[in-house]
Amino acid sequence: MALGNLAQRFLVAVVAVPLLLLLLHYHRPEPTWAVLFVASLIAMYEFFAMTLPAPDRRPALVMGGLACIAFYWLDAIALARYGNTVPVELHRLAFGGGTTVALMFAVVVPGLFFLFRFRDIPTVANRMTATVMGIVYAGFLTTMLAKLKLIDPTHGGSTVLIVLLIAWLADTGGYFAGRFLGKAKLYEAVSPKKTWAGAWGGIAGSIAGVAALKLISAPWLTWIDVFALAIPGGILGQLGDLAESLIKRSVGVKDSGALLPGHGGILDRIDAVLFIAPYVFIYLTIRGYLTIRGYGPSALF
DSSP states (O other), X not given: OOHHHHHHHHXXXXXXXXXXXXXXXSSOSHHHHHHHHHHHHHHHHHHHHHHSOXXXXXXXXXXXXXXXXXXXXXXXXXXXXXXXXXXXXXHHHHHHHHHHHHHIIIIIHHHHHHHHSOSSGXXXXXXXXXXXXXXXXXXXXXXXXXXXXXXXXXXXXXXXXXXXXXXXXXXXXXXHHHHHHOOSEEETTTEEEEEHHHHHHHHHHHHHHHHHHHHHTXXXXXXXXXXHHHHHHHHHHHHHHHHHHHHHHHHTOSOSOOSBTTTBSHHHHHHHHHHHHHHHHHHHHHHHHHHHTTOOHHHHO
């Protein structure tokens, strides 16, 4: 990473991070969802630009946007805060089949689209697969960040911040450890610059990030939580980075886009986040369930 590139990254962070923190800790979830919905649209478009011919990209993005709206807003937890202002039928749909509606837009609707707009038949399987993959990978997994804020409204900003800190600090720790200590390559066929030292530095950075969050603003996290979130999360984040590198290498591009100076595209910036967010969501959901029943981390260990 050249110094100019590092400086660009720093300037983007100086502007973006304070705004992001303000957004995440705002008491209502709608602004967070709106920003992440836009991010999911950009990430999906970047994915489709790499994997689909131009005529398919806009329809794929429309289907992806509808799928992401259903994935978030047809969630019983998302609708619960609105109480009687939402029709009871919509509550019932969200409780019993919200995920089914989201999957319909993600899988069934693309299947119908290509059935009637197939154009070049030999390419349909690849185009349909890329459409579904883009919606689930870049769309649903980005939306999962917004869902994290719904788990516990009291700590909503921190639940999202856990994911971001694991990813950001892993990236920082991995960069410096890899630059000054790295020799042995981690996975040269996919990402020639990544080293084992960088991988260990990334995990250390993830632990430092979650530990700092606990000490500064999230005392509700236990030290068991810190390590149980940071270590698997840090590993998953690095695997997510490698997975996106594999996709880019397979289609012959260096960056998914050029929206963020020094960072590439949105997908380049959140590739680790996409793999971390589902794990953190599952962990915190199970933790909350156990805590309610008196079996939280402190009681189990």
